[in-house]
Amino acid sequence: MKRFVTTALIVLLVFGSVYAQGSKEEGAAVRNEITVYAYDAFCGDWGPGPEVIPVFEQKTGIKVNLVSAGDAGEMLSRIILEGDDCPADVVLGIADTMVKQTFDADILMPYDSPVIPTIDPDLMFDDEHRLLPFDWGVFSFVIDTESDVPVPQSLDDLTKSEYKGKVILIDPRTSSVGLGLLMWTYSEYGEDYLAWWEAMKENALTIADGWSSAYGLFTEGEAPIVLSYTTSPVYHVLNEDSTRYQALVFPAHQGTTEGIGILKNSRNKEGAKEFVDFILTDAQKDIAVLNSMYPVNGTTELPDAYNYAPVPAKVYPTDQDVVENKLDGMFKAWTEVMSK
Secondary structure (H helix, E strand, O other), rough: OOHHHHHHHHHHHHHHHHHHHHHHHHHOOOHHHHEEEEEEEEEEEEEEEEEEHHHHHHHOOOOEEEOOOOHHHHHHHHHHHHHHOOOOOEEEEEEEEHHHHHEEEEEOOOOOOOOOEEOOOOHHOOOOOEEEEEEEHHHEEEEEEEOOOOOOOOHHHHHHHOOOEEEEEEEOOOOOOHHHHHHHHHHHHHHHHHHHHHHHHHEEEEEOOHHHHHHHHHHOOOOOEEEOOOOOHHHHHHHHHOEEEEOOOOOEEEEEEEEEEEEEEOHHHHHHHHHHHOOOOOOOOHHHHHHHOOEEOOOOOHHHHHHOOOOOEEEOOOHHHHHHOOHHHHHHHHHHHHHO
């Protein structure tokens, strides 16, 4: 009997030691690893992910599981659906048109990053810092300067007859860039925004479902003007040493901002904070260049190619009231006008 008790005790001690060691190793793994949900373009071969993630891992010793989670809308829906079982520590790429939906889901924790003083206050999403901006852009039309079309000076100019079949637009129901133009026309014309789209119908060569297909048609020479960003020419200057494609600067443009946040259910909040700080400092230049956007950190030194990415004098911010209360109706009205 004594021998049995002694043997049982030894087994329990050994098991306890192994369990404790396993728990310790698991805890160490959690501390040295984070999972980041990001939109597809960030994770792709030509996106910032493959460039900046290895630098962070080497600098911090923290392994990053980068998960390509669809577009921004699909990514947010996935996090909400997964709930407490969501493995992500960080979500990267929440668009400013999705801020209310994100906050209503109550999935993010506040984080007062030490980098915040370097960020323009106008770019911030909320005072609690649940979501922090990491890049921003300005929607614009880009023109092929080797074409013979006159250079338009405003949205109104684009509706003139000389641009018939010369402009590639993007569907606001399927693309954040297309949505940017819909918001832009509302910011510019208010409740009369549909009049611009009605006048513009004849001038659109096509309405692409996304930016990639639209810009591909443009660079293939199908039309001399395309909806894009003021920063789009930077790519061509850096990679093709060409200034052929230039952004059109109108009296006012629509802006957009992308955010990064730490999930409340993160298993490695300290590692997540390190990642957020890295994205807002060391990674700013690469993210700006590879995303064709502007950095939010005011100390970032950009390449000279950004001289071809003009910042317009007036940039409309995303109106959260419009997003919350009017956007569904705007989609329906837009569809009716453009399908006639």
